[in-house]
Amino acid sequence: MQAQPNTDAALRRLETMQLIRAYELALVELQRAGAPGTCTSVGQEACAVGVIEALDARDRIVSNHRSAGHLIARGAEPRRLMAEVLGRVDGYCGGRSGSLHISAQELGVVLTSTIVGGELSMAPGVALAQKMGKGDPGGIVAVFFGDGAACEGIFHEALNLAVLWQLPLLFVCENNQWQAFVHRLETMAEAAIADWARGHGLMVETVDGNDVDAVQDAAARAVAQIRASGGPAFLELSTYRQRGHFEPDDQTYVDPTELRGWLRRDPIRLYSERLRARGLIDSAGLTALQLRIDASITAALAYAQTSAWPSPETLTEYVYA
């Protein structure tokens, strides 16, 4: 039985999920107009929001190509994210990253890799540094990765090391059923990921990744366990990638029945209904919220689009320290 969040927390969860969604959809529009494509996290907002709420400022996050939700949930400014996607100087990485490997050290979002598995290869080292006193005292690390990354050998190596060295590391597998253009049932056995993790002898929990309260709850338990024991824990969040792998993507390879089923379980829709049922928000409130978010995204976009391009003179800046 999970605890109910208080009103503020509940509304914040909804708002953050909606902000992520609005941000992602704005990028979809932008791509249609010629901007670089992105891997959107539409449908997976509850994973990002639920897990990140369970972390403290002292904790660190390591992420991957589908990172916008993690970043926004952690407080990243959509305008600076958009500037990054557009390759402008005001982006978090000065336009060098684009959407695929955005880090924001000021927020504790470090070492994003778009090499699938790269996030898993680096996260134990960040956790080791925390353990050896390099981060803020008591800080842990959460690493977000996909079901596809679980197929890479580094998944096995990272788990073994984290367990062996008892690293303060939360493995967060967003199992969105897809690995680019391949369904995960074509790449692994039905129940694979949690079973693989269990073989390593750490705390493993499988959660409905479209229920933000459930995610937050499980993440909070896992984080508490990591802080108490010093060692790692593992969450598998069952969710679904509602849009294509990378914009544009016509999704002709997707089973429409499966997609429809998951759309009915859209995390934002589920949560809006829940909060409405609890009387925490009504239609008018939802509309007002949406308007507010849309306005903020419009402003962010304007900011990003007017941000300067990096100068070609800086081409080889930051190669070496």
Place this chain on the structure above:
Amino acid sequence: MQAQPNTDAALRRLETMQLIRAYELALVELQRAGAPGTCTSVGQEACAVGVIEALDARDRIVSNHRSAGHLIARGAEPRRLMAEVLGRVDGYCGGRSGSLHISAQELGVVLTSTIVGGELSMAPGVALAQKMGKGDPGGIVAVFFGDGAACEGIFHEALNLAVLWQLPLLFVCENNQWQAFVHRLETMAEAAIADWARGHGLMVETVDGNDVDAVQDAAARAVAQIRASGGPAFLELSTYRQRGHFEPDDQTYVDPTELRGWLRRDPIRLYSERLRARGLIDSAGLTALQLRIDASITAALAYAQTSAWPSPETLTEYVYA
């Protein structure tokens, strides 16, 4: 309950194990006299002999740096192996391999890699080819690897692929407790390997790797299951590396109590006692056997030492097909 082998089979098992031992010890002497060092399989003879007896001529073997037992059990001539170790033209690979990556295609011992994990990376492909009709009909593949290789990510990838594609592949993990100069308890949890394999949902059995009958029995069951199902199986053979990682090695890092314990369970000693108890051999017979083997090894050595060096003119032969 395992079946007792008939007299011939039992004596052959003993003889092959002794041949491997004598071969390895001859290489130790050779190294002391300045020849290249080798990774001996002293203490692990029952693994090689037991598993390979369970295979047919149509089956293929993929091996690693500690391969002499696998090769000899499969019928490789010690003299050609020794020539290879010495880098001579009569070696199985014309002296190009040395001891570390000996393949003998004529025996079905293919694609040996000394990169730990290399054997695991290639074995599914060999099994796929068998499955797609490239080998002898009904042939399966056995891949020998160590407990150390199980720490490499490729272990996870190979298992997943073999299970997913239902490849006729027998994974044989010779868990000899050591990974070069590191005890496996420093690299993984106590019971790790079989647990990791079980997470992949295939048939997994853990066997006393120093009991050749037990190994043969389990291997025969696994092979039967692979032939029947088409899919893979996994054996973990508990054994011990009695000598150093690579000759010479003073083993100062080894716990002498642990080593003594395993020496008491030496596979050849155990099996000699068992056969004596069954009345299949007596002291005189054992002595005669040892003399015969020693003589054959002496002859092999003479052959190898008089084999020619490859000509420097051939330096770049066999780089490209």
Place this chain on the structure above:
Amino acid sequence: MTPYSAIPKMSRMTAEQAMHQALREEFQRDPDVMLMGEGVATKRRDLLDDFSAARVRNTPLAEAIIAGTAVGAAASGLRPVIDLLFAPFMTYAMDALVNSAGKLRYLSGGQFRFPLVAIGMTGGGWSVGGQHNHNLEAMFVHAPGLKVVMPAAPADFKGLLKAAIRDDNPVLFFADIGLLHEAGDVPEQDDFIVPIGRAAVRRVGDDVTLVAYAKTVNVCMQAAAQLEAEGIAAEVIDLRSLKPLDVDSVLNSVRKTGRLIIVHEASGLCGIAAELASLAATHAYASLRAPIIRLTGPDAPAAASWVLEQAAIPTVEAVAQASRDLVEFMPVSLSETNLCTPNHRSAGSQSCIY
């Protein structure tokens, strides 16, 4: 092998379509040819339908085992083609490609052959940044036992892919992203192949030799057109194969022109341009009339930002200017230290680590 000029039936198609046609034809021709990779069966659905699921396999997301499986299968009689998607993902497949495919034939004394093809895309044009865009083909040229091709023209995408599939050695096939959707005339014949190891002289000229591959071939062609108006006749050589290199074609041209400029998008350091410059400095030394110039990408990861991504690619203007410099070069008049290399002069940035 049908020589290029003798091909009568041509179709207009993109490089990507040409690759697909090559795959189809080789699938048809040889039942041992198979394809593995993340999404290959999704993307090439028609091959799956026409040639069976056994031969067209979506794989787990695990490049090391994809490549390792190809190595094992190739040694056992199949002819696997693996699509590793973007070239930097090959870093996960390096053991299988470099230590196994490239070495085990030799180390086994010739017991095995590894007829496999590994495809990777790379190059600027998609603003995807340095973990997708990294021209690392020279790493594989440096490794023994591998062949490496990187075509520029759609016809070569087809002909080299077919040749790679038929080759008994492991071949790395690099596809420049920026070229995949460019169209060109492509021979339709099943037996059309482009032999690995032969460059194509795209334009004949006596004054300067411009050597390039992939995207920069067109950069050189445009520069040559500009230079023609100025009375400078540039010879443009499209390498097509990076290993084996068609050393004779390059050296013969340099012996004729006495001037050599090598242009590629990859980093200059220990790159193909370095190899060719070095070969010329040995084997065409007496013919050289001016310093050799390399125009290459910088020693820097590729940035996603369009402006920076483009600034890393050698420009037509840089090639034209370098050509003029060489033609005007006089040992006394021009200080050789003014010839900067590697560079991309239009970008103005020279702060390399050299």
Place this chain on the structure above:
Amino acid sequence: MTPYSAIPKMSRMTAEQAMHQALREEFQRDPDVMLMGEGVATKRRDLLDDFSAARVRNTPLAEAIIAGTAVGAAASGLRPVIDLLFAPFMTYAMDALVNSAGKLRYLSGGQFRFPLVAIGMTGGGWSVGGQHNHNLEAMFVHAPGLKVVMPAAPADFKGLLKAAIRDDNPVLFFADIGLLHEAGDVPEQDDFIVPIGRAAVRRVGDDVTLVAYAKTVNVCMQAAAQLEAEGIAAEVIDLRSLKPLDVDSVLNSVRKTGRLIIVHEASGLCGIAAELASLAATHAYASLRAPIIRLTGPDAPAAASWVLEQAAIPTVEAVAQASRDLVEFMPVSLSETNLCTPNHRSAGSQSCIY
């Protein structure tokens, strides 16, 4: 930084001992320095005892996570040194080294630094064959964001390892197996470092420049001694650092001698010799008095057999003969096609893929 010549206290020790001393001193100096690898705590037991198990860590047998962990730790304030044992095992660590350590500083717009050192052994001498013996240092020179060193003298093993540990960039440290047990004078001072990026002129001469690194430095020194008796004064340059290269030292020497021979054990194709020959052909062109010669290992895996292993390493005789050829070179008298490259003439085998 203490210049070499000013060091008073020297001890005689092997290169391996010099590396160990470097580690000890840097462990002492900076508590953020740590060591990870398969068996490092076993092999360097004294460091474990003196500096805690937290800082000296035996790892699982898994190079990818060793390197990845070093990357994560380095970005988070530690200064990890990882021992990857033999260079070819780095193929498992390529993603972490090339895509993460080499690129994420740049792609993050300078947010992170990666002060890590990755050590690998390689080179002929142990008859271990091509999966242990593979001089692949040029692959890392080609990749952006990394530094690469490969010393020859015990003092440089120490000084460069210390410099690498203090460097804020990822540094690949290659140890030539054949040199590890050779002894030499090594400064004992804690503050002794050898700056990365500076070559050492081991011998001064006016007639020909011999550039080498690691094992082949000594080959060149021996050749130079032979040549001296014949009245040929060879200048011998030990590169020490392969990235950044000390371009000025090499070019200044070539401008003086007009003749350049580069010697290394690694394959010639896209190797360090190619890079240097190319630089000289651009920046010292007007000074060149003869073709540039590369004497390198062949485009072949290393064989285990002692005879073949040795045949792959450039010999003193080959260096001496190439030097004579260049000194005698006259544009008309010697056909340039007789200068074979890359080669190892004593072995007599020229059947490269070039």
